[in-house]
Amino acid sequence: MRTAIFIIAFIVLSLGVAFTIRSTNIDKVFTEKNEKKDKDKKVDKAEQTITGVEIIKKHEVPSILREISALVYLGNNSFACVQDEMGKIFVYNTSAGEIEKEIPFAGAGDYEGLAIVGPTAYVLQSDGQIFEVKNYNSSKPSVRSFKTHLTTEQNTEGMCYDPTNNRLLVAIKGNEQQTDAYKGIYSFSLSDYQMERDPVYKIDLNDAVFANIKSKKTGAQMQPSALAIHPKTGDIYITEATSPKLLVLDRQGKLKYLKPLDKKEFYKPEGISFSPEGDMYISNEGKKDPGNILEVKVQ
Numbered sequence: 001m002r003t004a005i006f007i008i009a010f011i012v013l014s015l016g017v018a019f020t021i022r023s024t025n026i027d028k029v030f031t032e033k034n035e036k037k038d039k040d041k042k043v044d045k046a047e048q049t050i051t052g053v054e055i056i057k058k059h060e061v062p063s064i065l066r067e068i069s070a071l072v073y074l075g076n077n078s079f080a081c082v083q084d085e086m087g088k089i090f091v092y093n094t095s096a097g098e099i100e101k102e103i104p105f106a107g108a109g110d111y112e113g114l115a116i117v118g119p120t121a122y123v124l125q126s127d128g129q130i131f132e133v134k135n136y137n138s139s140k141p142s143v144r145s146f147k148t149h150l151t152t153e154q155n156t157e158g159m160c161y162d163p164t165n166n167r168l169l170v171a172i173k174g175n176e177q178q179t180d181a182y183k184g185i186y187s188f189s190l191s192d193y194q195m196e197r198d199p200v201y202k203i204d205l206n207d208a209v210f211a212n213i214k215s216k217k218t219g220a221q222m223q224p225s226a227l228a229i230h231p232k233t234g235d236i237y238i239t240e241a242t243s244p245k246l247l248v249l250d251r252q253g254k255l256k257y258l259k260p261l262d263k264k265e266f267y268k269p270e271g272i273s274f275s276p277e278g279d280m281y282i283s284n285e286g287k288k289d290p291g292n293i294l295e296v297k298v299q
Contacts, residue, residue, distance in 0.1 A: 052259040053246060053266075057295040059094040066286040070114035070124075070159070070226060071271040071293060073281055079273070079293060080136075081283070082111045082123055089114070089121055089136060094293060105133045105143045112270070113159030113226070115168055117190065122168055124159040127152045130168070130188060148195040150186065153177070157270070158227040158238065166190050169200070171224035171238060180219040181205060185227070185236075185253075201236070201253035209247070209258040222247060222258075228272045230280075239282060241268040246298070259298065266294075 061068055061081075069084040077095035082088070087106030092099050105123060113124030121136040128150030134142040148170075150156050155174035162169050168188040176184055184199025203222055210221040225241040234251035244261035246269075261269060271283035271293075283293045 052299060053261060054297045054299055055265060055294050056297055059097075059293045059295075060290040061092060061283075061286075061292060062099060063290065064099070065090060065092065066291045068283045068285060068291045068293075069112050069157075069270045071273050071281065071283045072114050072116045073273045073275050073279075074116070075275070079281070079283075080114060080116055080121065081271070082114050084111055084126075084270075085109070087111065087123075087131075089123065089133065091137075092293075101137070103133065103136050103141060105131055105136075105141065106145075112157040113170070114271075115159055115161040117161050122159065122161075124156055124170060126155055126157065128154065128156050128170075130159075130170075146188075146193050148186075148188065149197060150195070158224045160226075160228045162187075162229060164234070169227060169229075169236075170195070171227050173223045173225065175219045183219070183222060183224060185224075201249065203238075203247070203249075204255065207255045209255050213258075225268075225270045226272045228274055228280075230278060231274050231276055232278045237272055237274075237280070239269040239272050241270045241285070244269055248298075 065081055065083050067083045067085060068081050070082050072080045074080055078091055078093050078100065081090045081092055085108060087104060087109055089103040089105060090099050091101040110126040111123055112126050115122045119135050119137065121133040123131040128148040130146045132144050150172065153174055154172040156170055157173040158171035160169050167190055170186045170188055172183055182202040182204050185201040186195055187200040188195045205219060205221045213221045215221050223240050223242045224238050227236055227238045229236055236249040238247040244263055244266040246259045246261055248256045250256055266284055267287055268285035269282050270285055273281050280296050281293055282296055285291050
């Protein structure tokens with residue numbers, strides 16, 4: 001009798017151990033599968049972030065341009081650049097890796113935007129002031145400045161030339177005076193040197209393209225750092241340096257899409273420009289690494 005009881009107890013115990021082992025193995029399999037799914041999702045998301053804008057070429061800039069804040073493509077591998085502390089325009093050749101020219105136009109300041117219109121350069125300061133540097137490539141450029149209604153509160157950081165309308169477009173990084181619903185892009189006429197009080201384009205911060213952007217600060221869904229017009233499509237490309245991203249508007253100002261930029265490659269994208277053929281360049285401030293100019297392609 002005791003032998004029978006012992007045998008039955010042994011069988012029950014063995015079945016219990018087997019069931020526990022099986023359950024543990026099943027749980028392990030499910031856990032590994034779930035972890036793999038989670039890992040795959042993270043990889044896919046990272047790949048989408050990195051492949052959204054493909055880097056074709058990378059050109060490091062000298063230490064004096066570590067804080068490069070704007071650039072304009074001049075042709076033949078040359079770019080006009082400004083950095084945000086010095087009142088100088090730098091002409092930098094990416095092929096030679098050399099600064100070809102330095103053009104002083106003002107003292108120390110906070111210079112954030114640049115546009116080239118024929119022999120004249122225009123430089124934007126963060127307080128909304130615009131410097132005109134006539135015959136910038138000559139030995140004696142002529143300089144004058146224009147005040148606008150924009151101030152340090154709006155924190156102007158982006159500027160480009162709009163050849164269709166003979167005007168400069170100026171984007172604000174800070175908030176509008178009366179609303180947090182949009183960020184304005186303002187027009188500065190090169191006919192009468194006046195800036196329109198109302199923006200010609202509005203970046204609607206409640207637009208669907210910002211649906212996945214989490215922002216603790218009101219109006220911080222998009223903080224423009226630079227803008228440029230595509231020479232073929234007329235679309236407006238806008239970068240943000242605070243949380244690196246690229247926003248594209250059509251020529252009517254409708255928001256088309258928003259692409260995050262890889263923070264490792266785009267530390268602080270503060271300049272954007274196109275060649276006449278539509279090749280796109282984005283400049284980045286440096287930190288531990290040098291600043292750079294990237295030739296990129298949107299996928």
